[in-house]
Amino acid sequence: MLHRSHNRAKARLEIHAPVFAALGDETRLALVVKLARGQAYSIAQLTEGSRLTRQAVTKHLRVLENVGMVRCRRTGRESLFELDPKPIEEMKEYLEYVSGQWDQALARLKAFVER
Amino acid sequence: MLHRSHNRAKARLEIHAPVFAALGDETRLALVVKLARGQAYSIAQLTEGSRLTRQAVTKHLRVLENVGMVRCRRTGRESLFELDPKPIEEMKEYLEYVSGQWDQALARLKAFVER
DNA sequence: CTAAAATGCAACCGTATGGTTGCATTTTCA
């Protein structure tokens, strides 16, 4: 059972890099925090409070959309964006895998030293 | 207590973006996986199996080092790199915060609808 | 119907990024 989650995490490593990259920007990181509040926000709403242009924010939103962290639906004259938590769960799985491996390595080292 | 972890995560948001960016590259992602095995690896060892140049791998390692995910010590004629799990823990905290907010938002929505 | 609101589209720009090549430096070991 531990073996299964191991393979699952390893099989999906390729998918993760672009998702991590999407969060590798302060603006996008902040957007995700705002979107995590659960509502759907228009581009104008998401631009408000930022020192950036609306178009800059739009670009960031498209990046998030392309990696599947955000979904967009047109409603009237505005585009509403809302979070999709699945990629975040995948990132958590990856990090759990890495730190799990690390912890096991430390445990083996400890057992070896104490022998 | 839930309120405290909320503020802690929010206070450190600036730190996280470069760390996420560091994992936003397939090569670095793979390096971290390898380093999670717990040993210290030389540059030559980490280059082995990759299609990249040693210098390319070195650059990636410096990136990981600059965000604190990896430490380097010179031993004889080789540079040994090993993982530092703290930044990974910080990323996990951030993701926990975001998905936690999201879950709470969904719960509020559910409570509202069922009223 | 028309003006304002919200967005889309596209060109453009400076800089960061990922990668290479070439050469110098330090350590090891026979």
Added chain:
DNA sequence: TGAAAATGCAACCATACGGTTGCATTTTAG
């Protein structure tokens, strides 16, 4: 001591990235 191993340093290159500006399009509301 001298060659091979492991790395460091630096220049260079193409392209991706973050951001802006300008203008066209669609929707709303008076």
